[in-house]
Amino acid sequence: MNIIMLGAQGTGKGTVAGILSEQLGIPQISTGDIFRKNIKEETELGKKANEYITKGQLVPDEITVPMVSKRLSEDDAKNGAILDGFPRTIAQAEKLDEILAESGNKIDLVVNLTTPRDEIIERILTRRVCSNQACKTTYNLIMNPPKKEGICDKCGSELVQREDDKSEEAIRQRLAIYDEQTSPLVEYYEKRGVLKTEEVSSRTNHLGTDVAKEVIDYIKEK
């Protein structure tokens, strides 16, 4: 089963994707995480991607698409994957269709997360992530703080703030790109009848963990 997590930054895509991945036994493929790992390891790909990521811009398709295609061809993804952060444009969605069709596959479900914009900015500014690449658990200093300040509950590693989460200006730039280039994907997948939209908001107390449970139930029913 191939699932796409759609939604602006800070809506909880990573959290929902992580739970779905665990429950469904298929890998979570986060393009942002793959880029950050390459940046940390100072690979050629990481150096190129970093130029765009620090400015809040999209990494060009010549770099991103082959990277995703390669990851999807790995053994653990043979029964499907949860794509988190890809596709981000109609052009990427069309490429993804081609990549999946080569192995006789398709997109089965697109989970579209929505959150009020002012809440998104607050959530991103207070987001902290586990620095352990194998863990990567996400926390929120207000809604979901770790038990011990600065330390991951799950693995005990240090929690850090993503570089691109530090400035409100860079966050607004990423949201503008989402509105302009990524949001048309909602209609793209709605037309195909694979879209499931869910609101994630602490104001209505409907969080990523609730959405993950609902999506699992929905998949079981189908």
Ligand code: AMP
């Ligand atoms: P994310 O962790 O999904 O917020 O991604 C962090 C950054 O990585 C984004 O702001 C982009 O610069 C880059 N990135 C992630 N996924 C993609 C993609 N599908 N296409 C282009 N750039 C991407």
